[in-house]
Amino acid sequence: MSQLFYIHPENPQPRLINQAVDILRNGGVIVYPTDSGYALGCMMGDKHAMDRIVAIRHLPEGHNFTLVCSDLSELSHYAKVSNVAYRLIKNNTPGRYTFILTATKELPRRLMTSKRKTIGLRVPDNQIALDLLKTLGEPILSCSLMLPNEDHITQSDPEEIRDRLERQVELIIHGGYLGQQPTTVVDLTEETPVILREGSGSVEPFI
Numbered sequence: 001m002s003q004l005f006y007i008h009p010e011n012p013q014p015r016l017i018n019q020a021v022d023i024l025r026n027g028g029v030i031v032y033p034t035d036s037g038y039a040l041g042c043m044m045g046d047k048h049a050m051d052r053i054v055a056i057r058h059l060p061e062g063h064n065f066t067l068v069c070s071d072l073s074e075l076s077h078y079a080k081v082s083n084v085a086y087r088l089i090k091n092n093t094p095g096r097y098t099f100i101l102t103a104t105k106e107l108p109r110r111l112m113t114s115k116r117k118t119i120g121l122r123v124p125d126n127q128i129a130l131d132l133l134k135t136l137g138e139p140i141l142s143c144s145l146m147l148p149n150e151d152h153i154t155q156s157d158p159e160e161i162r163d164r165l166e167r168q169v170e171l172i173i174h175g176g177y178l179g180q181q182p183t184t185v186v187d188l189t190e191e192t193p194v195i196l197r198e199g200s201g202s203v204e205p206f207i
Contacts, residue, residue, distance in 0.1 A: 002169050002170055004171075004174055005171065007020075007173050007174065009127060009128060009175045014131075017128075017131045018135060025136075027043070028169070029052050029053060029056075029169045029170060030173065031165065031169055032128065035094070035125040036181060036201075037154025037156050038145040040056060040143055040145050041140040041142040042142075044108075049141075053141075059143070064100065065119070066120035067119060067142070068124060068133065068142045070123070070139075072090060074138075078104055078121065079103055079107075079119055082191075084191065088193065088205065091205065095123070096125070096199065098121070098185045099120065099122065099186050100186065101118060102118055126175070128173060153180045157177055158175070159174075182197070183197075183200060184200065184203060193206040
């Protein structure tokens, strides 16, 4: 049975944030709020937890996971970012975007897509997520919580999430009822941005 934490969306309780981080560090898979619906997350170095997320989502081999970061200072450690790409990211972060970038050698190979060696990175505009990241001290390996046969709709109701996933995750954070649109995914591996998925973030800055 998963735990359910009611965390205030604007003033997250430090005690509950610390408990959530402990669950992550102990190998747990959590459901947590972002600015574009709920997400599944685990520790970046925990292969077993990552495999569990793959099973929950029924993800295909080579799915592009995302590193959810607390701020832009973590980007250059995990991805190669050109000056043009950095300006675009800086002007639209935090926000409802996932940026696909070429991974650096610091990133474990199993986190990259097998052919292109890329990784998704994002900084969410959600206080609960940001407090989790700052307390954890490293990115959370994540993907949007879209259940099988419900592509393109992120789960938005934590009570319904608990009904469906309470035996598959260690923690569900109730941070309010959120929107159902996933992030807009922007490929910045080349000079010209490419929109891979149009979601809740406006595509105008990248056209």
